[in-house]
Amino acid sequence: MSLLEIYDKMDYGPAPESPAAVNTWLDEHERKFGLFINNQWVSPENAEYYPSFNPADGEKLADTVQAGQVEVDQAVRAARQAFETWSTAAGTIRARYLYALARNIQKHHRLLAVLESLDNGKPIRESRDIDVPLLARHFYYHAGWSQLMDNELSDYQPVGVIGQIIPWNFPLLMLAWKIAPAIAMGNTVVLKPASYTRLTALLFAEIVAEAGLPPGVVNVITGSSKAGSMIVTHPDVDKIAFTGSTEVGRILRRQTAGSGKKLSLELGGKSPFVVFDDADLDGAVEGVVDAIWFNQGQVCCAGSRLLVQENIAERFISKLKARMQHMRVGDPLDKCIDMGAIVDQTQWDTVDSWVKTGAEEGGEVFQPDISLPDQGCFYRPTLITNLEPAAETVQEEIFGPVLVSLTFRKPVEAIALANNTRYGLAASIWSDNINLALDVASKVKAGSVWVNCTNLFDAASGFGGYRESGFGREGGIEGLFEYLRPAWQARPRPSFEPAEASTTWGATTPSRPTLPDNGRQSTKELPKVDRTPKMYIGGKQVRPDGSYTRAVLSPKGELIGQVGDGNRKDIRNAVEAAHAAHKAKPGWAMRHAYNRSQILYFIGENLDARADEFAQRLRAMTGQSLKSAQAEVELAVKRLFTFAAWADKYGGSVQETTLRGITVAINEPLGVLGITCPDEYPLLSLVSLMAPAIARGNTVVMIPSQVHPLSATDLYQVLDTSDVPGGVVNIVTGDRDHLMKTLIEHEDVDGVWYFGTPEGSYHTEYESAANMKRTWVNYGIARDWLNDEEGAGHEFLHEATQVKNIWVPTGE
Numbered sequence: 001m002s003l004l005e006i007y008d009k010m011d012y013g014p015a016p017e018s019p020a021a022v023n024t025w026l027d028e029h030e031r032k033f034g035l036f037i038n039n040q041w042v043s044p045e046n047a048e049y050y051p052s053f054n055p056a057d058g059e060k061l062a063d064t065v066q067a068g069q070v071e072v073d074q075a076v077r078a079a080r081q082a083f084e085t086w087s088t089a090a091g092t093i094r095a096r097y098l099y100a101l102a103r104n105i106q107k108h109h110r111l112l113a114v115l116e117s118l119d120n121g122k123p124i125r126e127s128r129d130i131d132v133p134l135l136a137r138h139f140y141y142h143a144g145w146s147q148l149m150d151n152e153l154s155d156y157q158p159v160g161v162i163g164q165i166i167p168w169n170f171p172l173l174m175l176a177w178k179i180a181p182a183i184a185m186g187n188t189v190v191l192k193p194a195s196y197t198r199l200t201a202l203l204f205a206e207i208v209a210e211a212g213l214p215p216g217v218v219n220v221i222t223g224s225s226k227a228g229s230m231i232v233t234h235p236d237v238d239k240i241a242f243t244g245s246t247e248v249g250r251i252l253r254r255q256t257a258g259s260g261k262k263l264s265l266e267l268g269g270k271s272p273f274v275v276f277d278d279a280d281l282d283g284a285v286e287g288v289v290d291a292i293w294f295n296q297g298q299v300c301c302a303g304s305r306l307l308v309q310e311n312i313a314e315r316f317i318s319k320l321k322a323r324m325q326h327m328r329v330g331d332p333l334d335k336c337i338d339m340g341a342i343v344d345q346t347q348w349d350t351v352d353s354w355v356k357t358g359a360e361e362g363g364e365v366f367q368p369d370i371s372l373p374d375q376g377c378f379y380r381p382t383l384i385t386n387l388e389p390a391a392e393t394v395q396e397e398i399f400g401p402v403l404v405s406l407t408f409r410k411p412v413e414a415i416a417l418a419n420n421t422r423y424g425l426a427a428s429i430w431s432d433n434i435n436l437a438l439d440v441a442s443k444v445k446a447g448s449v450w451v452n453c454t455n456l457f458d459a460a461s462g463f464g465g466y467r468e469s470g471f472g473r474e475g476g477i478e479g480l481f482e483y484l485r486p487a488w489q490a491r492p493r494p495s496f497e498p499a500e501a502s503t504t505w506g507a508t509t510p511s512r513p514t515l516p517d518n519g520r521q522s523t524k525e526l527p528k529v530d531r532t533p534k535m536y537i538g539g540k541q542v543r544p545d546g547s548y549t550r551a552v553l554s555p556k557g558e559l560i561g562q563v564g565d566g567n568r569k570d571i572r573n574a575v576e577a578a579h580a581a582h583k584a585k586p587g588w589a590m591r592h593a594y595n596r597s598q599i600l601y602f603i604g605e606n607l608d609a610r611a612d613e614f615a616q617r618l619r620a621m622t623g624q625s626l627k628s629a630q631a632e633v634e635l636a637v638k639r640l641f642t643f644a645a646w647a648d649k650y651g652g653s654v655q656e657t658t659l660r661g662i663t664v665a666i667n668e669p670l671g672v673l674g675i676t677c678p679d680e681y682p683l684l685s686l687v688s689l690m691a692p693a694i695a696r697g698n699t700v701v702m703i704p705s706q707v708h709p710l711s712a713t714d715l716y717q718v719l720d721t722s723d724v725p726g727g728v729v730n731i732v733t734g735d736r737d738h739l740m741k742t743l744i745e746h747e748d749v750d751g752v753w754y755f756g757t758p759e760g761s762y763h764t765e766y767e768s769a770a771n772m773k774r775t776w777v778n779y780g781i782a783r784d785w786l787n788d789e790e791g792a793g794h795e796f797l798h799e800a801t802q803v804k805n806i807w808v809p810t811g812e
């Protein structure tokens with residue numbers, strides 16, 4: 001046999017990692033684990049236990065407790081008690097603990113990696129080289145933020161006790177994304193791992209104690225979804241951080257609605273992997289392998305929708321199929337395998353039924369002819385071609401090693417297909433044309449975009465979704481804000497109970513009848529010219545669709561004006577106009593920030609020129625003194641200047657990740673925002689909400705104060721004279737809650753801000769769960785709009801934007 005023949009026939013031999021150290025550790029615990037509360041193992045009397053299995057061979061690894069209400073209460077109490085000292089300790093002290101934790105993780109690197117592979121089924125190559133190094137990296141990175149917090153984040157305070165719920169696909173990594181930023185910022189946590197993969201969280205808990213963290217800072221509770229629910233609804237938990245399915249995310253959004261708890265949701269995805277004809281095709285094939293077969297495809301940001309340019313599709317698919325024939329699926333502890341085991345038989349069955357659905361939908365299913373172990377939850381890498389874009393298998397998250405593939409002709413079609421999903425977690429773009437790749441990257445709606453690379457993660461770069469992939473970021477400075485609140489703000493604790501929620505919230509209320517004005521004006525004098533404020537939609541003054549009006553009364557009950565009573569149709573028109581303003585050339589978000597800032601300055605200048613008139617109007621509406629009304633107008637002008645200044649200073653930053661290349665965080669606008677304004681300071685509060693939203697490239701539908709709307713209807717004349725393009729600001733007057741409900745239900749509104757009642761805040765959060773709109777509500781708590789921190793802080797910029805991280809490797 002020639003050397004070449006020997007080489008061709010050469011196969012990989014097994015290179016197994018030993019499970020001995022893990023077995024010793026499990027035996028030391030008699031393969032039975034309690035809950036980790038206050039740095040102690042707690043095993044409740046008569047506890048129920050749940051078995052953990054190795055999905056590669058079905059062998060039982062250990063039993064863990066099913067926590068109940070008593071244990072959840074105990075853990076939350078421990079976290080609350082620890083919060084008192086942990087949150088007030090100097091950041092430099094907390095930094096030392098995080099540093100010690102990072103060091104201890106590194107000391108137990110191998111043990112963690114082997115246990116992760118045994119418990120989850122992922123290849124040791126991945127747990128050893130990706131999951132555990134990233135676990136340590138997150139604690140180092142956040143030790144750094146803890147060190148810097150007192151100086152760099154002095155306008156913020158920790159949130160409190162955080163309930164954290166994580167999935168089974170990256171048990172250690174998800175734990176790191178949650179715990180590291182939370183405790184670095186002075187919070188304490190109660191974490192619940194997923195039921196399939198509880199063991200590494202318990203080993204991590206032991207490392208927490210070993211690193212000397214004070215008791216109660218990190219508590220780990222094992223249990224079912226019921227225990228998760230107990231954490232979510234616990235009154236003494238201040239924030240919920242969740243990673244998991246969109247379906248459960250929706251439940252959590254509803255359960256926490258109106259409670260004043262902060263919430264971040266990292267949910268599912270169906271991310272596009274786009275290959276243009278000028279891409280390095282062999283590189284892109286390897287990219288696909290990493291995108292969809294990494295972790296057996298059980299990756300939230302898996303590139304599970306392959307979009308290939310039509311002229312290379314045949315060649316690319318045949319290269320991909322050839323590569324699939326060489327994939328190695330087998331024992332997760334074998335260092336030479338590409339894919340390990342699916343986490344559990346139930347998940348295996350779900351994946352398999354999706355593949356059958358794909359075939360029923362007319363797809364051509366390809367699975368390579370490779371050998372699989374005789375037992376265990378192993379699944380072949382699968383490719384389904386020939387599907388329609390609307391097919392269920394193309395739209396839904398399969399969460400397994402199944403790739404669906406479509407073709408496109410032009411870049412514009414690729415972008416449309418990439419965005420043709422309810423999700424928005426990630427995207428991978430392959431092209432050697434940097435202009436094209438970056439243009440597509442900027443137009444795809446996703447939190448992470450990888451150019452000529454895929455599935456890259458680092459603690460210095462925030463990860464999170466657009467649309468139904470959730471909201472909030474984990475990693476980077478942007479991720480810290482999930483665990484901070486402004487220093488001036490106490491945890492909102494609205495007294496509103498969901499049980500009291502009205503089933504008719506947002507139904508139309510009849511317009512207030514207009515009071516007769518007869519006889520007030522003398523017939524001897526020329527009567528005043530009637531002035532009927534209209535609504536402002538698409539840059540035009542328009543009458544209300546329903547032709548109803550509402551009376552506006554002074555504090556003494558005198559009629560001082562009438563405004564249109566907006567209805568669903570008016571909102572629909574306003575949303576359409578707000579979208580058209582994005583589509584115009586140049587669209588509002590695509591204009592230079594300089595141009596947006598000029599326009600905001602110009603609004604300020606024109607408002608200032610009419611300051612007296614606005615002050616008189618405010619005085620008539622609210623009954624405040626002229627002096628205070630003048631101060632309100634002056635401050636409104638100042639706010640316009642402040643956000644004009646921010647229009648070109650909040651674009652994003654270069655993230656210092658471990659990638660050799662460039663990772664850029666871009667603060668993108670959400671799109672179309674619906675905003676209801678409070679009754680206090682009707683001009684100032686409206687301007688304080690409108691200005692940051694449009695400064696950062698959003699277009700808005702403003703619902704002014706229901707009782708004091710006239711300064712808003714006066715403002716459109718200022719907008720008209722300030723070069724504001726039609727549709728950027730739309731003003732619809734009428735019943736606040738009815739109009740907000742319509743905005744929430746509108747599929748094309750990207751986010752809603754509600755400043756109104758506790759009940760309205762509840763409904764806004766609850767009902768927005770239907771399509772996971774991002775919300776910002778005030779829980780009925782008035783803020784001091786005169787104060788710059790409360791009326792113009794960074795919070796406004798944060799709420800007006802979402803971070804997209806674009807990763808571009810450089811060099812050969």
Ligand code: NAP
Nearest residue numbers: 166167168194195224225228229244245248266267268300
């Ligand atoms: P899942 O069913 O939503 O469960 C996630 C976690 O929530 C588990 O700990 C689960 O507990 C718990 N849970 C389930 N129902 C609950 C409820 N009603 N109240 C409170 N907690 C509840 O998701 P999974 O199947 O574990 O994970 C897969 C999903 O996670 C995929 O959709 C994937 O895309 C997503 N994911 C997203 C990201 C991201 O960063 N965006 C990262 C990884 C995964 P039990 O396990 O005990 O049921």
